[in-house]
Amino acid sequence: MAERERALAPPYGGLFVPRTKVMDPDDVKRAIWRMAHEIIERNHGTDRVVLIGLQTGGVPIGGRLAEAVDSVSGVMVPIGSLDVAFYRDDIGLRPVLPEAATHIPVDLTGKTVVLVDDVLFTGRTVRAALNALSDYGRARAVQLAVMVDRGHRELPIRPDYVGKNLPTRRDEMVDVSEEGVVLGDVMPR
Amino acid sequence: MTATVSATAAPGVGPAAAVRPAARLSTAKPGGRRHLLSIADLDREGIEEILRLTDMFVEVSERPIPRVPALRGKTVVSLFFEDSTRTRLSFEMAAKRLSADTMSFSVSTSAVKKGESLRDTVETIEAMGIDAIVVRHSAAGVPWQIANWTEGAAVINGGDGWHEHPTQALLDCYTIRQQRGRLDGQRIAIVGDIRHSRVARSDVLAFTALGASVTLVAPPTLLPPTLAGWPVEVSHRLDEVLPSCDVVYLLRLQRERMQEALLPSLREYTATYGLTRQRARLLVPGALIMHPGPVNRGVEIAAEVADQPNSVITRQVRNGVAVRMAVLYLLLGSGVDLGV
Known part of the structure; x- marks a missing residue:
């Protein structure tokens, strides 16, 4: 789930006040290009690689990563999308509604799944995604690609491919969009 | 209690960084x-x-x-x-x-x-x-x-x-939307025992809330005592309604709720209001046949009509x-x- 939606959803509701532009669109493009190369390098090609974007922020980045992998290797890897709402451990603690239907185009048994998200924060979304993935088959390996790793992990989860490591305060917010990456604050209403 | 939206943009930050609305629905109030x-x-x-x-x-x-x-x-x-x-x-x-x-x-x-x-x-x-x-x-x-x-x-x-x-009406809406793309503007005929039907009451509310137009088709004895406030049209002739509807929704004849003689006989009901094989031919191609179940085959719907490809009765159950x-x-x- 895009971090912006989560931060704005009640009971954390507030206003996102952008402060610093951390990456411009060209920086994002270069990071995607580099991560695509790293994915191919790590997996010795694209054989059995499947990219799965996490709804909603990870999906456009997953699509762009797949295009970049295609440009480099000439192979369009299968891309899917995953909404982890029903697997979250905070159901009942805050409003949890799925954003869009999950679409997994292939049986994941024996595949190398690269999960893609925009921002890695506590790691709880990734934990939920790992649970969800196991319902679609036994992947050979699961890797994690994120545009921004902002720290503050609450679970033993680490990314394999990172666009940018961005030290943040817990109460800040990171917004990833077409316009690049923006660090800002959530102001109470 | 929806999150308020503000476009407070700091200098050098593009307009796309402005905030879009997050939660469409409010949080549950305690209690x-x-x-x-x-x-x-x-x-x-x-x-x-x-x-x-x-x-x-x-x-x-x-x-x-x-x-x-x-x-x-x-x-x-x-x-x-x-x-x-x-x-x-x-x-x-x-x-x-x-x-x-x-x-x-x-x-x-x-x-x-x-x-x-x-x-x-x-x-x-x-x-x-x-x-x-x-x-x-x-x-x-x-x-x-x-x-x-x-x-x-x-x-x-x-x-x-x-x-x-209510959940029957929701699954009916879902099935119609799935099969025909939308509810808006669909012409839906609800046929049969409207009087005893909770399905009909929920369906009328749900279909019309989503923009469909509903015609009730039934003998006068099987209509509610009053239809005041119902956003529907009423007809007593199924043959006139069928050619111009997108969905025909048949109701079960609820014999267990009938304490008086509301119908001369089941055969007469089938002859005038049942979806027989001949009558099903009046439907335009692609028109859906629906039924909430359990089906009285041979009464409100002919057995072979219930199994036609445009009959979505089992899909209703799955949805x-x-x-x-x-x-x-x-x-x-x-x-x-x-x-x-």
Whole structure:
């Protein structure tokens, strides 16, 4: 789930006040290009690689990563999308509604799944995604690609491919969009 | 209580960084009503949110392992004072696919036989710490009454007397939208025993809320005593309605509720209001044939018509599970309040 939606959803509701532009669109493009190369390098090609974007922020980045992998290797890897709402451990603690239907185009048994998200924060979304993935088959390996790793992990989860490591305060917010990456604050209403 | 939106942009930050609205629905107020008693309590937005969520649960149902952990630790009780096959099984399956625990109560094997009152029965069940009660009862208003008695449990109407059957209407809306793309502008004929039909009452509310136009087709004896306030047209001639409808929705002739002679004979009913093979030819290609079940083959619908490709009766049943998953998830898991 895009971090912006989560931060704005009640009971954390507030206003996102952008402060610093951390990456411009060209920086994002270069990071995607580099991560695509790293994915191919790590997996010795694209054989059995499947990219799965996490709804909603990870999906456009997953699509762009797949295009970049295609440009480099000439192979369009299968891309899917995953909404982890029903697997979250905070159901009942805050409003949890799925954003869009999950679409997994292939049986994941024996595949190398690269999960893609925009921002890695506590790691709880990734934990939920790992649970969800196991319902679609036994992947050979699961890797994690994120545009921004902002720290503050609450679970033993680490990314394999990172666009940018961005030290943040817990109460800040990171917004990833077409316009690049923006660090800002959530102001109470 | 939706998150307010502001476009406070810092210098050098593009307009796309401005905030878009986040939550469409408000959070549940503590102590707020979290029941599904009637379609009348839902507005168009509420119905559409349930249908949107149903899409996700249809996807869950198609997975190799069609189960999600969303309602782990919750308990759903089905409290059925009337016979049912599909509604009860459908709710239990929906609850199990959400990893909730289910308990089933049937009158014939319970202390109701010893004379325990409805209120004591409900309070006993609730005292065990359950999260939702699905009720079916032959008297209208029982789910509402139970909702007033319970403190924590969500109450879902699984059919009350002639009043309403909201989850049936939601699955009907979903099926029509799935097959025809949308409800807006669809011409829907509801045919048969309107008088005794809670399905018809819920369907009329839901279909018209989503922009469809509804024509009721029935002999005068099988229409409600008054149709004042119903946003529908009425016809007594099925043959005139069929060529211009997109969906024909047949109702079951509820012989168990008929205490007086409302029909000369079943054969005469079939001859004038049954969807026979000849009559089915009047339908435009692609028009849907629907029925809430159980089907009286040979009475309101001919056996071979019920099995035609444009008959979506079994699809209604399949969608019923996903719709009920959406309802259970909204009431027990999502933390959002639909205002119902």
